[in-house]
Amino acid sequence: QVQLVESGGGLVQAGGSLRLSCAASGRTFSSYDMGWFRQAPGKEREFVAGIGRSGGITYAGDSVKGRFTISRNNAKNTVYLQMNSLKPEDTAVYYCGIYYSGSWYDERSVGSWGQGTQVTVSS
Numbered sequence: 001q002v003q004l005v006e007s008g009g010g011l012v013q014a015g016g017s018l019r020l021s022c023a024a025s026g027r028t029f030s031s032y033d034m035g036w037f038r039q040a041p042g043k044e045r046e047f048v049a050g051i052g053r054s055g056g057i058t059y060a061g062d063s064v065k066g067r068f069t070i071s072r073n074n075a076k077n078t079v080y081l082q083m084n085s086l087k088p089e090d091t092a093v094y095y096c097g098i099y100y101s102g103s104w105y106d107e108r109s110v111g112s113w114g115q116g117t118q119v120t121v122s123s
Helices: none
Strands: 004-007 010-013 018-024 034-039 046-051 058-060 068-073 078-083 092-099 110-113 117-122
Touching: 004 092, 018 034, 018 092, 018 117, 034 068, 034 078, 046 068, 046 078, 046 092, 058 068, 078 092
Parallel strands: 010 117
Antiparallel strands: 004 018, 018 078, 034 046, 034 092, 046 058, 068 078, 092 110, 092 117
16 A cells, blocks of 8 residues: 655745655555645645646646745655745645545545645745
8 A cells, every 4th residue: 555755844934835746655556646645733634736647637726826836756656745925824734545435635635645744834
């Protein structure tokens, strides 16, 4: 089973940038569509961005379009989330996941999750 480890979270001021990484174990990383979701305190987990197996297809949630970019490096078994123009409302725990089936936007489509990394944006 593929294991996922997120990193790169932290505290940043509004308007700043962070890049999250999600490293996957195993040899089949390039076989999976990957995604980023986030969960703020008291809220449901929210779709952030998704990327197809080769990186040629990407999707982003409405709240992050134009600010966040998802990418992947299959040679390094890693998916990234570049976050620019961060806002306090982006504060959440960010999770990467492997899609098994279903809609890109639905967390139930994700079969494996990382442990999450905290992103805090101060105003």
